[in-house]
Amino acid sequence: MPRPTPARPIKRRTFGATWWGQAWVDALEQRARLDPNRLPRGRSYARHSRVGALNVSPGEVRTAVLGSRDSAYRVMLRIRPFSDAEWELVLDAIAARAGHAAALLDGELSPGIADDARAAGCDLLPGPGEVGTSCSCPDWANPCKHAAAVCYLVADRLDEDPFELLALRGRSREEVLAGLRSRRASSAPARPSPSSGEPSLDTGVVARDAYAAWATRPAEEMPPLRPPLPGPEPGRPAPLVTDAPPGAVTTAVELAALAADATRRAWALATGDGDGDLALSPDADLARRAHTALGSTGVSGMARRSGRSDRQLVRLAIGWGHGRADALRVLDDGWHPPADVVAAARELLRSAAARVRRSGDHISLPGGVQLRLSPAGRWYPCQRRGGDWEVIGPGDPDPIAAYDTRT
Secondary structure (H helix, E strand, O other), X not given: OOOOOOOOOXXXXXXXXXXXXXXXXXXXXHHOOOOOOOHHHHHHHHHOOOEOOOEEEOOEEEEEEOOXXXXXXXXXXXXXXXXXXXXXXXXXXXXXXXXXXXXXXXXXXXXXXXXXXXHOOOOOOOOOOOEEEEEOOOOOOOOOHHHHHHHHHHHXXXXXXXXXXXXXXXXXXXXXXXXXXXXXXXXXXXXXXXXXXXXXXXXXXXXXXHHHHHHOOOHHHOOOXXXXXXXXXXXXXOOOOOXXXXXXXXXXXXXXXXXXXXXXXXXXXXXXXXXXXXXXOHXXXXXXHHHHOOOOOHXXXXXXXXXXXXXXXXXXXXXXXXXXXXXXXXXXXXXXXXHHHHHHHHHHHHHOOOOOEEEOOEEEEOOOEEEEEOOOOOEEEEEEEOXXXXXXXXXXXXXXXXXXXXX
């Protein structure tokens, strides 16, 4: 039998794709004085989808991280929020430059904003002693590997929404924008009052009359109707100001999450970035939504309404994180991979000096790990946890590489 080719090296993912995300990582590793021995282990956890959705609020980040136990650990990351006086200095510094304020109003964080805030004595990025962590695991290090993983994934969150950096310092998007608008309004020149010699203000036109005039125009004069192009990222649904009525099947928080999910899917369709996951089966779509809600109370609500236990739904959510719907198929007892493909992979692993034994449609390896082949031809490492099999790493067409990427 020919000598097996070595598994190709796996590219390590990095954190911080934007300047502000990378600045956060640099601040953690160089300025915040976190335990350098724990940070590499945290990066490994972050790379293997062990962290749930991040819940960011002023001054803190909360989530759940799956370790070696069946239940997730509760992790909280704290960063010192600015005082009201410090926020006045920050907003004054931003408003002093029209370009900074305009960029923020458009949802962008200019590098100069951080520089001007620092010059005003209020550094947006964390310094020594400004980052605190807590975790329900037994490791007393600060940070433990679970909290360190959250620290790195905050960079991904900042890539998606730079306003989260301001939220960590104590002010929400709405509060920051309101402060900037009030400063712009107070600095705008006053309009002269109309006099008898000046024309009166335009009072506008009734909408019904405007539409009627438009409808009577000849067809050849009508401009072609084109839907507006979507923005560079999904919009944010308007927040609900009241909770759901008593007896409702969903809460205001869950309804807001559904609205945000629908917004992201509509944006994906409008930009041509996939099909918005509309072709998923009900179980796969449930796993997708549960993956975004990992670490929040939303998972329990989804599990209850779907007739599953929390652990069963978390198992599906973790599988989705490792390979989306393709990874979920290896947990489906109804899928049987081709026997000849499984046999060839088993011989390849055996020739690479791995102790291999057959287990039905799967390949059993040391450490209680099984390799399972998906319909797309990718091998996923799985392990029994809490009585059920769970996907524990990303898939790979090469069974040797798939075994090496297990968590």
